[in-house]
Amino acid sequence: MSKLYRSSRRKFISNLGLAGLSIPFANTEDLITSIATKQKNMPLQKKLGIALVGLGGYASGQLAPALLQTSHCYLAGIVTGTPSKIPVWKAKYNIPDKNIYSYENYDQIKNNPDIDIIYVVLPNNMHAEYTIRGFAAGKHVICEKPMAITVADCDSMISAAKKANRFLSIGYRLHFDPYNLEMARLGTAKKYGDIKKISGGLGFKATPHQWRLQKKYAGGGPLMDLGIYVSQGMCYTTGMEPIAVTAQEGKKTDLQRFSEVEQSLTWQFEFPNGLIGYGSTSYDDDMNFLKAEAEQGIFELTAAYTYNGLKGYTPAGNMQFPLINQQAQQMDGIALSIKNNKPSIVPGEMGRRDVKYLQAIYEAMRTGKRVSIKAD
Ligand code: NAD
Numbered sequence: 001m002s003k004l005y006r007s008s009r010r011k012f013i014s015n016l017g018l019a020g021l022s023i024p025f026a027n028t029e030d031l032i033t034s035i036a037t038k039q040k041n042m043p044l045q046k047k048l049g050i051a052l053v054g055l056g057g058y059a060s061g062q063l064a065p066a067l068l069q070t071s072h073c074y075l076a077g078i079v080t081g082t083p084s085k086i087p088v089w090k091a092k093y094n095i096p097d098k099n100i101y102s103y104e105n106y107d108q109i110k111n112n113p114d115i116d117i118i119y120v121v122l123p124n125n126m127h128a129e130y131t132i133r134g135f136a137a138g139k140h141v142i143c144e145k146p147m148a149i150t151v152a153d154c155d156s157m158i159s160a161a162k163k164a165n166r167f168l169s170i171g172y173r174l175h176f177d178p179y180n181l182e183m184a185r186l187g188t189a190k191k192y193g194d195i196k197k198i199s200g201g202l203g204f205k206a207t208p209h210q211w212r213l214q215k216k217y218a219g220g221g222p223l224m225d226l227g228i229y230v231s232q233g234m235c236y237t238t239g240m241e242p243i244a245v246t247a248q249e250g251k252k253t254d255l256q257r258f259s260e261v262e263q264s265l266t267w268q269f270e271f272p273n274g275l276i277g278y279g280s281t282s283y284d285d286d287m288n289f290l291k292a293e294a295e296q297g298i299f300e301l302t303a304a305y306t307y308n309g310l311k312g313y314t315p316a317g318n319m320q321f322p323l324i325n326q327q328a329q330q331m332d333g334i335a336l337s338i339k340n341n342k343p344s345i346v347p348g349e350m351g352r353r354d355v356k357y358l359q360a361i362y363e364a365m366r367t368g369k370r371v372s373i374k375a376d
Contacts, residue, residue, distance in 0.1 A: 048335045049076025050142075051099065051115045053106070053130050054122035055085050057209070058144070062307065063121065064093060066327035072335035076114045079106050106130070110137035117335065119171070120144060123217040124224060128153035135164035140338050142331070144171040146228050147351030149219025151359060154352035161348060168348035169334045174229065175346050176329035178321035179301055179310040180236070183290060186299050188239035192315060193295025195238055195275060200230035200290040202305050203264065203282030207257075214260055221261030223358055227281030229305045231357050233290040234269060234277040242269035242277065242357065244372045247364035250282065258283070267361045270370075279361075 050073050052059045067075040077099030078089050086100055099114055109115055118134035119142040120127050128148045134141040141161070147170050148154050161168035174180040187195055203222060211217035218224050235241060250264030257263075264282035271277060280287065291300035297315030304310060307326055312319030330346075337344050357373065364371040 047071070048073040048116040048140075048338060049099075049114045050074065050117045050119050050331065050335075051077035051079055051101070051109060051139075053079040053118055053120045053134075054126075055080045055082070055089065056121065059119075059121040062327050063119065063331070064089075066325050066331060067093075069325050069328040070332045070335070072332045072339060073117065076116075077101065077109070077112070079103065079109070079118075107133055107137055109134075109139065115139060117142060117338070119331075121171075123211045124149050124219050125217050128157055131157045131168065132160040135160040135166055135168075138164060138166065140167045140169075142169045142171055142334055143348075143351070145351065145354070146219065146224050146358065147348065147355055149224070149355075151352060151356050154348065154355050158348045158352060167334075167338050167344055168351075169337075169344040170346045170348065170351035171330065172232070172346040172350070173307075173326040173330045174232070174305065175236075176324075176333050177310065177326050178324065179312045179319055180233065180290075180304070182312060182319055182321070183233065183292065183299065183301060183304075184236040184239070186314065187237035187292055187294075190294075192292075192297045192299060194273075195292045195294045197278070197293040198234050198238055198275065198291070199278040200233045200304065201280040201282075201287035202226040202230050203280070203285045203287045205284055205286060213257060218261060220358070220362060221258065221263065221265070222281040222283045223262065223265050223361060226283075226305075227265065227267075227279060227361070228354055228358060230279045230281060230290070231269070231354060231361075233304060234279060237290065237292050238271060238275060238277070240271045240273070240275070241353075241375065242373055243272050243375075244270040244370050245357070245360050245364045246270075246370050247361045249365050250284075253284065262365070265361070265365060267364065269357075 050067060052063060055078060064075055075093050078095060079101040081103050089095055101109055117140045120130045121144050122130055124146055127143050131141045131143045148157060157168060203226060212225060245267055247265060247267035249262050252258050252263045254263060263284050266280040269277035288304055289300060289302050290304040299314040301310055301312045308323065334344055360371045360373045
C-alpha cells in the first residue's frame with residue numbers, strides 16, 4: 001500500500017465519528033477494524049450460521065464461496081425450490097440434511113438452532129415476504145438489494161424486525177469496500193474542498209435474467225438493479241441526502257426485451273446545498289464510475305461497483321488498497337455487529353431510504369416533473 005494511503009487510512013480511523021459520516025457509517029470502526037483484519041480483540045464466540053434463501057447466480061457465484069473465507073459466520077443451511085441443486089451444495093459446503101429447506105417448510109427453520117441469520121437472495125419482489133417470515137422464525141435477516149419494490153414493503157420489513165427484536169441488514173457490499181469508503185472519506189472530510197459536481201453511472205450490455213425484465217418481479221429495470229449503487233455512491237460521497245430529482249428515460253432500441261421496464265435512465269439529484277448529482281444506468285451501455293469534482297481537484301473510481309478490480313484516482317495519486325473479498329467483509333461485518341449487539345451499518349432504514357429515492361426517480365421519469373423528496 002502506498003505511503004499516501006497508509007497515512008490517510010490512519011487519519012480516517014482516528015477521525016472516526018468526526019467526519020460528518022451519518023447513518024451509513026455510524027459504525028465505521030467495526031468496518032475498518034474488520035478491513036484491517038485487526039480482529040484480535042473481538043469476541044471469538046462461535047461463528048454465526050447463515051442460511052442462504054435462493055441459490056441463484058449471486059448466492060452460488062459469490063456469497064457461498066465468500067462464506068468459506070469468513071471468520072464470524074459460515075454457511076450453515078440452504079433454502080431452495082430446486083431439489084436437483086441439493087446434492088451439489090451438500091457436497092461442496094458440507095451442509096447436513098437437517099439444515100436444508102424448501103420454500104414450503106421454510107418456516108420450520110425457527111426450530112433450528114444452527115441457523116442464526118437468514119440471507120434472502122431471491123428476485124426483488126420476494127424479498128419482503130421471505131424477510132418477514134425469517135423474522136417470524138426468530139432469526140436475524142440480511143436481505144439483498146433493492147430491499148423491496150415498494151416503500152410500504154420496506155416499512156413492513158422494518159416493523160417485523162422490531163417486533164422480533166432482531167437485526168435487519170441489506171446486502172450493501174460496497175459499504176465494506178475500501179475504495180468506496182475512501183470516496184466517502186474524501187468527500188465528507190472535504191479533503192479537496194467542496195464538491196462542485198458529482199456523477200456516477202452503472203450499466204452493461206447484458207441479456208439479464210428474465211425476471212429482471214419483468215416489472216412484477218424486479219420492480220423496474222436497471223435502476224432497481226444497478227442504478228441503486230450510483231444513487232448510494234452519490235449520497236455517501238457527498239454525505240448528503242437529495243431533496244429533489246428530475247429524470248429522463250433513455251430511448252428504447254429493443255422494444256421486445258424492454259416492454260415492461262426501462263432500458264436506460266438518467267437522473268439528476270438536487271442536494272440541499274444546490275449541488276447536482278448526475279446519475280445514469282442502463283442494461284444496454286457499458287459504464288461503471290463515480291466521480292467527484294471538487295474545488296481542488298477530481299477524485300473518482302472507474303470500475304466503482306465491481307466485486308474486484310476497482311480503480312481509484314485522486315489529485316494526490318492513485319488509490320491502492322489490498323484485495324479483499326467484498327462479500328466476505330460484508331457478511332463478517334454484519335455478523336460481528338450482531339455478535340456485539342451493535343446496529344448494522346447497512347440497516348433496513350438505509351434500504352428503505354434507497355427504495356424511496358428509486359421511486360422518486362421513477363415518478364420524475366414518468367411525469368417529466370421535478371419531484372421533491374421528503375426527509376422522513
Ligand atoms: P438469479 O435469478 O440468479 O437467482 C434467483 C433465485 O431465486 C434462483 O435460485 C431462483 O430459482 C429463485 N427463485 C425462487 N422463486 C423464484 C421465482 N418465482 N422466479 C424466479 N426465481 C425464483 O438472481 P440473482 O442474480 O442471484 O439475484 C438475486 C437477488 O440478489 C436480487 O435481488 C439481486 O438484486 C441481488 N443481487 C445482488 C448483487 C450484489 O452485488 N449485492 C449481485 C447480484 C444479485
